[in-house]
Amino acid sequence: MIEIHINGESQQLAANITLAEILALKHITPQSVAVVVNHTIIPRSQWSQHQCQADDQLEFFSAVSGG
Known part of the structure; x- marks a missing residue:
């Protein structure tokens, strides 16, 4: 397990x-x-190969439209 x-x-x-x-x-x-x-932004094409490491900081951002 990793955190x-x-x-x-x-x-x-x-x-x-x-x-x-x-x-x-x-x-x-x-x-x-x-x-x-x-x-660092990780391209969607790399998500299945990008392995997370201990103490990684992940941020998920939702797309929002409008104005």
Whole structure:
């Protein structure tokens, strides 16, 4: 198990978990968010290969339209 921080909240998750697996675990539709890991935007095409590390800081941002 590793500890990561998702939108400021600590989470204990399995080691070697990918961003895609975290989104599925959280029931988040991939098309509805952008993901930032340690202040770096991770392209959607890399989510299934990007493995999270202990103490990573993840931020999920929802797309909002309007004006």
